């Protein structure tokens with residue numbers, strides 16, 4: 485009889501306490517977490533590709549070192565998150581296979597190309613900015629291992645956001661050509677960054693249940709609004725504009741009004757038809773296949789160590 489277990493689970497959630505790996509949990513809670521945390525992990529790993537594209541072409545040793553450190557952090561975030569997912573009973577290898585086979589998603593944003601070096605700055609400022617907005621509340625998510633991973637990840641994302649903003653600020657102090665490059669990049673990344681928060685609340689099948697379980701703490705639209713309000717003054721300080729004629733301060737709401745993202749484009753990208761979906765998955769698959777010998781060697785070594793122990 486699971487009723488008393490379910491009651492204890494509900495009480496833990498109701499009290500705002502955390503569910504830990506060995507606690508009983510409803511199967512749907514487990515599956516929702518596997519879905520969200522695995523998608524998040526995949527996003528970090530796939531998210532290494534757009535910026536990784538510029539490591540060999542960074543304009544100075546300093547910029548290269550910063551970018552290299554950021555991309556390495558993303559690998560680390562992926563690993564914390566795969567570890568958190570493993571506590572729910574699914575292996576990292578299985579999750580990687582689901583990603584490569586297109587059975588699990590990763591964030592739409594990483595299916596856009598990085599065409600100029602300014603895109604490294606825009607990703608740091610806007611993409612990491614959006615990620616922070618979304619992830620700071622996730623530090624209080626109801627599942628312990630996920631929340632603890634988020635705390636560390638958010639600290640590193642703050643550094644990522646600042647390196648992007650500082651990079652763009654430096655370019656804005658440069659030539660007219662550099663300023664134009666920044667504006668062009670911001671124009672391309674603004675709408676995709678707003679789409680990172682997911683579909684509008686009315687079209688978000690998972691939000692209500694995830695909020696009830698304390699997995700999500702705010703709705704997609706709440707966080708999107710928070711991100712817009714945070715970004716506008718930053719854009720003014722930087723000296724760029726966002727490509728949205730409807731963007732306007734609303735005195736009554738104490739928030740910015742803004743236009744509607746192109747949700748058809750969003751669903752196309754989510755379904756696999758974005759500009760870089762095929763390339764991103766092909767690259768990930770090649771890296772996985774190329775690493776097969778390392779996994780085999782590690783397994784053989786572990787088997788030998790076990791055999792030696794038994795001698």
Ligand code: FAQ
Nearest residue numbers: 524527528531590591592615679680681682688689690691
């Ligand atoms: N892209 O019912 P909802 C980063 C899917 S930050 C693709 O609203 P939910 C840092 C959604 O999965 C990026 N798919 O879903 C970094 C669902 O499909 P499903 C990663 C999306 O889960 C920076 C369907 O649409 N951050 O990596 C997207 O309640 C720079 C219906 O949506 C996270 O993952 C999208 N944008 O809310 C790294 C944060 N939006 O699964 C490198 C944690 C929605 O039923 C460089 N995740 N979908 O088949 C979350 O907060 C939530 O999962 C949401 C979606 C808010 C993303």
